[in-house]
Amino acid sequence: xxxxxxxxxxxxxxxxxxxxxxxxxxxxxxxxxxxxxxxxxxxxxxxxxxxxxxxxxxxxxxxxxxxxxxxxxxxxxxxxxxxxxxxxxxxxxxxxxxxxxxxxxxxxxxxxxxxxxxxxxxx
Numbered sequence: 646x647x648x649x650x651x652x653x654x655x656x657x658x659x660x661x662x663x664x665x666x667x668x669x670x671x672x673x674x675x676x677x678x679x680x681x682x683x684x685x686x687x688x689x690x691x692x693x694x695x696x697x698x699x700x701x702x703x704x705x706x707x708x709x710x711x712x713x714x715x716x717x718x719x720x721x722x723x724x725x726x727x728x729x730x731x732x733x734x735x736x737x738x739x740x741x742x743x744x745x746x747x748x749x750x751x752x753x754x755x756x757x758x759x760x761x762x763x764x765x766x767x768x
Contacts, residue, residue, distance in 0.1 A: 648721070649711040649767045652758065656751055658692035659737060660701040661685055671696060676707060676746075678739045689739065689748070704751040705737065708761070708768075712744030721745055728764035729757055 653676060662669070666686050668679055674691025681687075692703045710721065722738050725747050729736045734757050737748040749757040758768055 647767060648724075650747075650761060651709045651711060652754070652768065653707040653709055653746075656692050656703070657689055657705040657707060657748060658695045658701045658703045659705060659748070660688040660690070660695055660699050662688065662699070678741075678746075689737075705748045706751045706754045708747045708749070708757070710745045710747070722747075724764075725761070725766075728760040732756055732760040734760065 655675060657674075657676060660672075662685065664681065664683055664685050668686070669688065671694040672679065672688045672690045673694055676690070678689040679687070689705075692701075692705075695701050695703070708725075710725070722740075722745055725745070726736050726738065729747075729749065734749055734753045736757075739746040739748065762768060
């Protein structure tokens, strides 16, 4: 199976809020991921709307795995993150029902794209 990746437009922020906080109104944009655990509320969204006082990592870019992916597939994220780890590029993964997304710091986007191409992925 050939896995194709698409670089999504825009720059994202990865935000941490308290576990009891409501999902904020500023959490918007074309790509939004919200995860609540007993210890935190994580929000990934367009960085432009994130207030300055929010604890956040800014400047992330996203690769989308063209899907939908079959739930029986194994090792997709491991195969994607291995070439990035070998290139010493940090990664943040998000999965949805249909596919996976891999976020990298924007300053590493060109090197990440090259590492993934060398690993056989089509961008």
